[in-house]
């Protein structure tokens with residue numbers, strides 16, 4: 036089936052996926068934290084089901100579509116994104132009543148929107164105060180601000196103050212070199228805990244973590260749950276910072292060599308519309324060949340990927356197939372129509388139900 040399928044297409048190695056999931060859950064249980072995988076990496080019902088069946092107690096989502104899809108699988112969802120605009124909040128409030136919804140936010144403005152949507156639908160919503168620990172993207176900047184917002188949440192009858200969340204996305208160094216950054220992070224978090232404790236608002240949930248800091252999560256004080264998503268597949272960045280080894284790479288883009296006309300290179304049919312043009316991974320280029328790591332994708336146009344053959348004696352011919360590990364897996368998966376799930380000789384086409392923005396229809400084309 037793989038041999039016959041049209042390229043480019045995302046391919047996942049199911050034994051590696053299962054092993055990656057197991058490894059994260061074992062780490063978490065060894066350290067008394069839980070894993071709430073972020074589904075933005077895979078956007079797939081079947082992959083989320085593997086995570087839940089292996090022991091993840093709930094899921095993290097960023098979009099209403101992801102929430103709608105994942106609500107068919109779990110009753111424990113965290114929306115780790117400020118929900119603003121359109122009918123996003125209405126869509127969340129329309130999730131089945133059995134879903135315990137938790138939303139992270141960082142302003143009174145968003146809080147007011149969530150409060151009014153919750154009260155209009157008589158829905159109880161748990162809220163996390165999002166704090167910025169260094170990424171400078173979203174999140175409150177000081178403990179005093181966090182206390183004020185936590186007070187506002189707890190004064191509201193419709194909402195339940197559950198705790199705090201953060202994303203340490205600024206820490207992307209090699210995992211052996213993260214000690215200083217993690218110490219700063221720990222000190223910063225402690226100042227938030229102290230202020231919240233003094234105000235009688237100790238967080239019962241502290242949701243954080245990332246794939247780059249995954250295996251050092253236990254060094255982050257006070258964490259109750261982590262939300263890494265990329266670790267289900269890993270990618271070139273994970274390898275570059277030693278969070279993953281080559282045997283953990285579970286996603287690649289299957290591509291076909293379409294030209295050898297220019298010496299020293301081969302052109303494949305996976306361009307930026309299959310791999311994504313994210314400069315990551317420490318080195319130049321946009322990915323490497325799974326079976327020939329010395330061969331880099333040195334440049335991309337939309338439908339063309341240029342393989343640099345200068346570090347290899349391998350000379351492919353037109354029609355040969357290769358597997359490319361992208362720099363950043365999440366954006367590459369989001370460019371696929373579906374994934375080819377490979378388990379030994381067995382291959383299945385797995386849909387990506389949570390891709391896109393529109394409402395999820397759990398029947399017909401979208402059905403699992």
Ligand SMILES: Cc1ncc(COP(=O)(O)O)c(C=O)c1O
Nearest residue numbers: 073115202245246262263264265
């Ligand atoms: C809010 C939030 N939580 C969790 C994650 C998952 O992290 P990672 O990509 O490091 O696995 C992300 C990633 O972007 C995120 O933005």
